[in-house]
Amino acid sequence: MRMRRGHRDIYQQFKVIFEQEDLDRIDERLVILEAFLSTEDHMTATDLTRMLKEKGIALTDEFVAENLRLFAQYGFAREKRFTDQTPRYEHHHLGRHHDHLVCVRCGAILEFYNPEIEALQAETVRRMGFHDLQHRMDIYGLCSNCLRARKAVMPLVMASTGERVRIVGFRGGSGLERRLTSMGLNRDAEVEVIKSNGSGPLIVASRETRIALGFGMAKKILVTTLETGGVRDGRTTTE
16 A cells, blocks of 8 residues: 555654554554555544455454544544544644535535635634634535435435425325324424434424424425525534
């Protein structure tokens, strides 16, 4: 595996660190580092273990995770936590900053840099007399592939957390429609999806009321997304 010049430097620096810290299994740790440096993806320990296994190198998730934390500890990697809260690691490129677009459907993570956003953040920080050490912005939504895969009209269970949708119909008899209408979920009603994934009921908000729906009922409600919908959780946090 051929490494770029900058990556070779990191490899040599970490070899010295491993030796100075008197760590065991140095060769295996360097193999993990080399695999990590070979990809620009946001890797979990499981992802990296799988990558190594495909190359014929069998190491445990626990040992790989230990080394990823070590890479972050010494400033060669950054730990990130997105919607699933699983630690992911990316390269720490000194002096370079970027933000993330995170697809809540497939988990894709896209990096971007916008100088206008950065300038606005810097001006806001300056105006408030605050000294910014580091910051991040993660925007949650749907990637272009997931948007193309969805139909114009879909069951409510296909909507994502944070989306606003309009009810256009029901799969069921008049009794079901009357029941849902009594709950405030009538045709043309606009609702916000509060929770759509994970265990438990699907939670939606209609006007000022939150409503819990079982999977069976939610899949009988047909909706279409609003143009202003989508998860737009752009969060800037100091870490």
